[in-house]
Amino acid sequence: MITIDRVRKEYRSATGTVQIGPVTTDIPSGGVTALVGPNGAGKSTLLTMVGRLLGIDEGAIEVAGYDIASTASKDLAKILSVLRQENHFITRLTVRQLVGFGRFPYSKGRLTRLDEQKISEAIDFLNLDELEDRYLDQLSGGQRQRAYVAMVLAQDTEYVLLDEPLNNLDMRHSVQMMGRLRDAARELGRTVVVVLHDINFAAHYADHIIAMKEGAVVEAGPVARIMDGEVLTRVFDTPVQVVEGPTGPLAVYY
Amino acid sequence: MRVTSLVVMAVVAICQAVATITFQTVTNNRIITPSIMGFESLYTVIQTAAVYTLGVAGVVALQGPGQFLAQVAAMVGLSVLLYGWLLRGRYANIQVMLLVGIIMGGGLGAVSTFMQRLLSPSEFDVLSARLFGSVTNASAEYLPFAIPLVIVATTLIWLNARTLNVIAMGRDVCINVGVDHGRQTIYSLVLVSVLMAVSTALVGPMTFFGFLVATLTYQLAGTHDHRRLLPLGALTGFVVLAGAYFVMNHVFYAQGVVSIIIELVGGTVFLVVIMRKGRL
Numbered sequence A: 001m002i003t004i005d006r007v008r009k010e011y012r013s014a015t016g017t018v019q020i021g022p023v024t025t026d027i028p029s030g031g032v033t034a035l036v037g038p039n040g041a042g043k044s045t046l047l048t049m050v051g052r053l054l055g056i057d058e059g060a061i062e063v064a065g066y067d068i069a070s071t072a073s074k075d076l077a078k079i080l081s082v083l084r085q086e087n088h089f090i091t092r093l094t095v096r097q098l099v100g101f102g103r104f105p106y107s108k109g110r111l112t113r114l115d116e117q118k119i120s121e122a123i124d125f126l127n128l129d130e131l132e133d134r135y136l137d138q139l140s141g142g143q144r145q146r147a148y149v150a151m152v153l154a155q156d157t158e159y160v161l162l163d164e165p166l167n168n169l170d171m172r173h174s175v176q177m178m179g180r181l182r183d184a185a186r187e188l189g190r191t192v193v194v195v196l197h198d199i200n201f202a203a204h205y206a207d208h209i210i211a212m213k214e215g216a217v218v219e220a221g222p223v224a225r226i227m228d229g230e231v232l233t234r235v236f237d238t239p240v241q242v243v244e245g246p247t248g249p250l251a252v253y254y
Numbered sequence B: 001m002r003v004t005s006l007v008v009m010a011v012v013a014i015c016q017a018v019a020t021i022t023f024q025t026v027t028n029n030r031i032i033t034p035s036i037m038g039f040e041s042l043y044t045v046i047q048t049a050a051v052y053t054l055g056v057a058g059v060v061a062l063q064g065p066g067q068f069l070a071q072v073a074a075m076v077g078l079s080v081l082l083y084g085w086l087l088r089g090r091y092a093n094i095q096v097m098l099l100v101g102i103i104m105g106g107g108l109g110a111v112s113t114f115m116q117r118l119l120s121p122s123e124f125d126v127l128s129a130r131l132f133g134s135v136t137n138a139s140a141e142y143l144p145f146a147i148p149l150v151i152v153a154t155t156l157i158w159l160n161a162r163t164l165n166v167i168a169m170g171r172d173v174c175i176n177v178g179v180d181h182g183r184q185t186i187y188s189l190v191l192v193s194v195l196m197a198v199s200t201a202l203v204g205p206m207t208f209f210g211f212l213v214a215t216l217t218y219q220l221a222g223t224h225d226h227r228r229l230l231p232l233g234a235l236t237g238f239v240v241l242a243g244a245y246f247v248m249n250h251v252f253y254a255q256g257v258v259s260i261i262i263e264l265v266g267g268t269v270f271l272v273v274i275m276r277k278g279r280l
Helices: A043-050 A095-101 A113-125 A141-154 A171-187 A199-205 A229-236 B002-026 B039-054 B057-061 B065-086 B094-117 B121-131 B140-159 B161-167 B171-176 B181-203 B209-221 B226-251 B258-277
Strands: A002-013 A016-027 A031-036 A058-063 A080-083 A159-163 A191-195 A208-213 A216-222 A241-245 A248-252
Touching: A002 A043, A016 A043, A016 A058, A016 A208, A016 A216, A031 A043, A031 A171, A031 A199, A043 A058, A043 A080, A043 A159, A043 A191, A080 A141, A080 B171, A095 A113, A095 A141, A113 A141, A113 A171, A141 A159, A141 A171, A159 A171, A171 A191, A171 A199, A199 A248, A208 A229, A216 A229, A229 A241, B002 B140, B002 B161, B002 B181, B002 B209, B002 B226, B039 B057, B039 B065, B039 B094, B039 B121, B039 B181, B057 B121, B065 B094, B065 B140, B065 B181, B140 B161, B140 B181, B140 B226, B161 B171, B161 B181, B161 B226, B171 B181, B209 B226, B209 B258, B226 B258
Parallel strands: A031 A191, A031 A208, A080 A159, A159 A191
Antiparallel strands: A002 A016, A002 A058, A208 A216, A241 A248
């Protein structure tokens, strides 16, 4: 479980000071948890703070009982992995070498047979086997995104945090990506936390939804509770109706 | 004499190649060189100030192992101060550090130019010979001090090569796999500054040599792995430097202008790379 306790963060942006929190919420172990909300609600900020890419001003975050501020970063790297939306990539790197970086917490760059096996599993899991020897700059944006997700899966951590993994992906690849993430949660027993923009993707693939607005958590719970016209209207400040679709509840907002 | 020159070339090649590749990895930028961090300007200021205050005797006063080590220490001290100040704390940012480094370099350069204006022509002549990087500037008595420093710094960088591979991926990936990005950055930059200081104090400024060698190395190696890039870079540096000296001394019989040629070629490659990439 990830416990977020009265976490607060202030930072300056072009439009003035932005304040996140105080946020208190729990992210349950297992399954897929989606963070949703309007732009600027603080979803990505909260996710990157849990992933220790961004410091916290006040409060505490615990992942599986380890306080992220006081636990050594190299130990956390075996419990928690985090992937940002945009990643700097170097050209002379193949997909397999990139995925190999996910094993750094275990082998410090000297790949063992076990590491190679984990790398192959992650590559196969994201259907990258035909691309594994290609250089990153020879891939499309969507393929590169999959390669990065394979890297964090190869890291073999219980918790996997992904900031907008569907960014730049078309409909087919978005569906495949979410399907693989749900499989990672169900088959591999990972806890996957994703920031999503599309509420309908969250409704279909996630098990839990945390809705944020103006730097605070306004609703959190199982999908069935959040997928409610009145709740979503309040979160997104725009009229939303929830109808029963062929595969589950659908939010209609246009 | 020849053996000394070859050893000096090897030391300079290793220093410049390893320092530039490491610097470019840590700053995530393949078109800058550690020279812009003010090493050369500081060297120029020290040399100019010595001639300015002591006249031609100043050049002599700066020779000797003690003075060599003092210059290395001053240059390393300056950069450690800069990194320690600008890479820690809340708004720590490598871009700000580079900018401050460039501005300090510019400021020190202006101070040197001012002092050079006030020199007599003969003093200026003596000084300018010291301000062009040249293997003949180095005297054999510095080598027993320079070589151990270079061996220690390159060994430490080499042992860290696998971590450098991760640092090249950027801060977020670093933290994700548990590498302390801030500490590793400062550690690598301090080692870079030792190498640059030794090279500059030994032979004088060589602005584009490191850049030229690093760019060639990336083309030749075709890999991201620093365990290959670093040794290949050192070899490339030696070939470029020794090759340039051979051509200038034995084909054109023009001694002493070698670094000018390297700077010319290096500067041209620099422009071509910028034009082709179309961005910084």
